[in-house]
Amino acid sequence: xxxxxxxxxxxxxxxxxxxxxxxxxxxxxxxxxxxxxxxxxxxxxxxxxxxxxxxxxxxxxxxxxxxxxxxxxxxxxxxxxxxxxxxxxxxxxxxxxxxxxxxxxxxxxxxxxxxxxxxxxxxxxxxxxxxxxxxxxxxxxxxxxxxxxxxxxxxxxxxxxxxxxxxxxxxxxxx
Numbered sequence: 001x002x003x004x005x006x007x008x009x010x011x012x013x014x015x016x017x018x019x020x021x022x023x024x025x026x027x028x029x030x031x032x033x034x035x036x037x038x039x040x041x042x043x044x045x046x047x048x049x050x051x052x053x054x055x056x057x058x059x060x061x062x063x064x065x066x067x068x069x070x071x072x073x074x075x076x077x078x079x080x081x082x083x084x085x086x087x088x089x090x091x092x093x094x095x096x097x098x099x100x101x102x103x104x105x106x107x108x109x110x111x112x113x114x115x116x117x118x119x120x121x122x123x124x125x126x127x128x129x130x131x132x133x134x135x136x137x138x139x140x141x142x143x144x145x146x147x148x149x150x151x152x153x154x155x156x157x158x159x160x161x162x163x164x165x166x167x168x169x170x171x172x173x174x175x
Contacts, residue, residue: 004112006112008063008065009063010064019074023077024098030104060082061081062079065116067099067108067112076100078095078113080094092128094128095130097109110144114145120174126174129170130170133159139170152166153167
């Protein structure tokens, strides 16, 4: 297994945003359930989403946990999305959890989630919450990493006109 270095809050430089755009497109085009369904997805379609994330980073509403390979290339991500509601400040969302396709199946996804858990604890959070697309085995993967399925909306995600998937909510208590 290649060694990745994890960094919370890497500087969102133009080069990093380019790497994020490339990573997101590559994960999507390899079949990853990270928000795009009309494949192949070109960089030009992904880039506006990256720019929206960059704005939320600048506003402090999200924080990026990046996994970098030996060459310093961004190859894994998880975004912490913080809650503004006073009754939900003790937990946060994990968004856009992804590992480069060439590294999938080698334990990097589990390592990324362990790093996210470690940072969440250091931030004083009591739980992490994420959603995933049903029908892909993702809930099983997250379950092996300690997350529990706490909700499911049947057909809550429309992948295409004739392909609705369950929107599965997962929860990881940290206390």
